[in-house]
Amino acid sequence: xxxxxxxxxxxxxxxxxxxxxxxxxxxxxxxxxxxxxxxxxxxxxxxxxxxxxxxxxxxxxxxxxxxxxxxxxxxxxxxxxxxxxxxxxxxxxxxxxxxxxxxxxxxxxxxxxxxxxxxxxxxxxxxxxxxxxxxxxxxxxxxxxxxxxxxxxxxxxxxxxxxxxxxxxxxxxxxxxxxxxxxxxxxxxxxxxxxxxxxxxxxxxxxxxxxxxxxxxxxxxxxxxxxxxxxxxxxxxxxxxxxxxxxxxxxxxxxxxxxxxxxxxxxxxxxxxxxxxxxxxxxxxxxxxxxxxxxxxxxxxxxxxxxxxxxxxxxxxxxxxxxxxx
Amino acid sequence: xxxxxxxxxxxxxxxxxxxxxxxxxxxxxxxxxxxxxxxxxxxxxxxxxxxxxxxxxxxxxxxxxxxxxxxxxxxxxxxxxxxxxxxxxxxxxxxxxxxxxxxxxxxxxxxxxxxxxxxxxxxxxxxxxxxxxxxxxxxxxxxxxxxxxxxxxxxxxxxxxxxxxxxxxxxxxxxxxxxxxxxxxxxxxxxxxxxxxxxxxxxxxxxxxxxxxxxxxxxxxxxxxxxxxxxxxxxxxxxxxxxxxxxxxxxxxxxxxxxxxxxxxxxxxxxxxxxxxxxxxxxxxxxxxxxxxxxxxxxxxxxxxxxxxxxxxxxxxxxxxxxxxxxxxxxxxxxxxxxxxxxxxxxxxxxxxxxxxxxxxxxxxxxxxxxxxxxxxxxxxxxxxxxxxxxxxxxxxxxxx
Numbered sequence: 255x256x257x258x259x260x261x262x263x264x265x266x267x268x269x270x271x272x273x274x275x276x277x278x279x280x281x282x283x284x285x286x287x288x289x290x291x292x293x294x295x296x297x298x299x300x301x302x303x304x305x306x307x308x309x310x311x312x313x314x315x316x317x318x319x320x321x322x323x324x325x326x327x328x329x330x331x332x333x334x335x336x337x338x339x340x341x342x343x344x345x346x347x348x349x350x351x352x353x354x355x356x357x358x359x360x361x362x363x364x365x366x367x368x369x370x371x372x373x374x375x376x377x378x379x380x381x382x383x384x385x386x387x388x389x390x391x392x393x394x395x396x397x398x399x400x401x402x403x404x405x406x407x408x409x410x411x412x413x414x415x416x417x418x419x420x421x422x423x424x425x426x427x428x429x430x431x432x433x434x435x436x437x438x439x440x441x442x443x444x445x446x447x448x449x450x451x452x453x454x455x456x457x458x459x460x461x462x463x464x465x466x467x468x469x470x471x472x473x474x475x476x477x478x479x480x481x482x483x484x485x486x487x488x489x490x491x492x493x494x495x496x497x498x499x500x501x502x503x504x505x506x507x508x509x510x511x512x513x514x515x516x517x518x519x520x521x522x523x524x525x526x527x528x529x530x531x532x533x534x535x536x537x538x539x540x541x542x543x544x545x546x547x548x549x550x551x552x553x554x555x556x557x558x559x560x561x562x563x564x565x566x567x568x569x570x571x572x573x574x575x576x577x578x579x580x
Numbered sequence: 581x582x583x584x585x586x587x588x589x590x591x592x593x594x595x596x597x598x599x600x601x602x603x604x605x606x607x608x609x610x611x612x613x614x615x616x617x618x619x620x621x622x623x624x625x626x627x628x629x630x631x632x633x634x635x636x637x638x639x640x641x642x643x644x645x646x647x648x649x650x651x652x653x654x655x656x657x658x659x660x661x662x663x664x665x666x667x668x669x670x671x672x673x674x675x676x677x678x679x680x681x682x683x684x685x686x687x688x689x690x691x692x693x694x695x696x697x698x699x700x701x702x703x704x705x706x707x708x709x710x711x712x713x714x715x716x717x718x719x720x721x722x723x724x725x726x727x728x729x730x731x732x733x734x735x736x737x738x739x740x741x742x743x744x745x746x747x748x749x750x751x752x753x754x755x756x757x758x759x760x761x762x763x764x765x766x767x768x769x770x771x772x773x774x775x776x777x778x779x780x781x782x783x784x785x786x787x788x789x790x791x792x793x794x795x796x797x798x799x800x801x802x803x804x805x806x807x808x809x810x811x812x813x814x815x816x817x818x819x820x821x822x823x824x825x826x827x828x829x830x831x832x833x834x835x836x837x838x839x840x841x842x843x844x845x846x847x848x849x850x851x852x853x854x855x856x857x858x859x860x861x862x863x864x865x866x867x868x869x870x871x872x873x874x875x876x877x878x879x880x881x882x883x884x885x886x887x888x889x890x891x892x893x894x895x896x897x898x899x900x901x902x903x904x905x906x907x908x909x910x911x912x913x914x915x916x917x918x919x920x921x922x923x924x925x926x927x928x929x930x931x932x933x934x935x936x937x938x939x940x941x942x943x944x945x946x947x948x949x950x951x952x953x954x955x956x957x958x959x960x961x962x963x964x965x966x967x968x969x970x971x972x973x974x975x976x977x978x979x980x981x
Contacts, residue, residue: 331781332808407830430831514816515811
């Protein structure tokens with residue numbers, strides 16, 4: 255009678271193998287842990303140094319002007335008066351204009367790329383989006399200044415002005431270089447970012463859900479609105495958050511098309527200024543106090559970006575929470 | 581070494597065009613015309629270099645067309661010399677850059693003062709004005725171009741007081757009574773004026789505000805300054821002379837101020853250049869003759885007494901100024917580089933040599949500047965002779981005449 259082995263050979267070698275793996279993986283784990291931990295500490299340290307140095311460098315300006323840097327209405331480098339409220343307003347206004355157009359068009363475009371457009375065109379559109387995302391901002395600025403500004407000033411702005419009869423927010427005179435133009439150039443710049451990131455978020459919504467919803471008789475629009483968009487919400491919010499941060503901080507392109515006039519823009523056709531473009535243009539020849547004031551602007555900009563991120567996170571957490579409840 | 585200033589891409593493009601044009605135009609002109617020697621004749625032999633060296637400068641955009649055109653020519657005639665492309669970053673930044681020693685010379689339209697040094701020197705440094713020398717390298721004027729569509733007049737006449745009121749926002753429309761009174765036969769549109777000025781610290785702004793202050797003190801009581809002006813609502817601030825020129829060109833109903841050569845470089849700006857009423861009450865367009873008359877009216881300029889705006893004389897254009905190169909009195913780099921620097925600036929600040937070759941001020945004449953008067957060329961030479969090397973030796977060698 256042939257003897258049946260008590261344990262299969264595989265199981266016999268099981269014990270030492272586990273041992274080996276364990277020993278090996280423990281070593282690997284500690285190295286892996288050390289590297290990652292070190293990297294994250296280093297990253298935190300770099301961020302801390304960066305933020306602290308900006309805070310420290312801006313101290314002379316806060317001493318000089320106090321909180322009037324935030325609520326003051328006159329920014330004049332020459333006379334050392336640092337009231338950044340009009341500049342903050344300009345920054346928010348350009349970003350708002352950009353997002354006003356970019357969010358609906360960007361998300362719509364992403365939905366279309368994933369679910370509506372046929373295969374070949376999908377690839378073409380996708381690579382087009384990635385191409386646009388890689389164009390340096392100075393190119394957008396030049397394009398805005400040389401191509402779009404004349405068109406705005408001759409066609410778009412007079413047409414808009416005729417809608418409201420030259421009343422708010424489209425008072426004369428059309429200038430080309432303006433708040434509206436800066437917002438529109440920003441829109442074109444952040445659009446590919448929103449499209450690319452939302453597209454990826456929409457694409458990973460499980461196909462089962464999509465098909466399941468269709469099979470219970472929902473129309474395609476209903477499926478997109480009720481199933482796909484909520485499923486991709488986290489990614490889309492992330493895309494919009496990143497786009498907002500980019501719009502707030504965009505420097506070169508805005509500097510070229512906004513007119514750099516640190517006043518409250520009474521009209522969308524008027525010139526304005528933004529935090530980042532003011533920093534870029536004035537730091538090269540600034541006295542230590544003026545450098546500190548520009549540091550304060552950087553701090554304000556960072557705070558604004560932080561608020562946007564925090565708000566984005568809250569939105570995402572809210573949706574995840576609700577999803578969990580459901 | 582330098583941060584690439586992408587904001588000034590437009591300027592770089594201008595520079596490339598200017599350089600290309602001058603590469604063709606200057607030698608061609610030098611070949612067909614015998615250059616008249618002015619004052620201290622420049623000797624071609626002086627630009628020879630024993631060792632190869634590289635220098636670079638940055639600053640005033642007022643001087644940029646001159647620098648860009650002259651540098652190419654100097655390099656072509658002097659082997660061993662490499663001059664990095666001049667960075668038109670504005671006069672204020674030119675001063676900051678020479679104080680930080682990131683350039684070999686800083687270009688400024690307003691000679692640097694001790695106050696400038698105190699406010700801009702690197703942290704911990706304690707520089708004094710006597711450590712620097714300021715060499716006049718160009719003479720030009722500030723033109724007032726405007727862009728008013730449909731205006732049939734050849735030129736609008738403006739005064740300092742009207743300009744000051746426009747820049748203060750007191751005169752808001754083109755058909756303002758004050759402008760009408762100066763231009764009785766011109767049909768002016770009821771369009772809002774778009775004021776264009778400089779966004780960066782600018783010598784051109786200094787010359788312009790110096791003019792407003794001297795000619796219309798009651799309307800413009802503030803002292804002249806390089807700092808960006810506070811503009812009326814809707815005003816546009818452009819980066820550098822090229823930025824202002826582009827903004828005027830692209831914006832209807834605008835008015836601004838740029839160095840004269842930028843008007844010549846942008847033919848579309850030539851459509852509307854204001855005639856400015858001078859101290860004798862005569863309205864004049866900017867011309868080389870008018871700018872030369874301003875220089876002639878005040879021949880004895882120095883780096884502390886340099887203003888030539890609002891000079892007397894019927895033919896004098898009232899908004900003119902010199903542009904300067906700021907350098908260290910004791911050269912801060914290798915002797916070979918210091919030697920190249922003084923030889924280049926000496927060549928740049930002089931008119932054609934007795935041997936008929938072209939020197940810097942001949943290039944200047946082609947670019948819309950006025951060649952420096954003979955006494956100013958001599959001032960430049962005398963100043964450059966004070967530059968010393970590492971052992972205290974004089975770097976500029978002139979082999980006499």
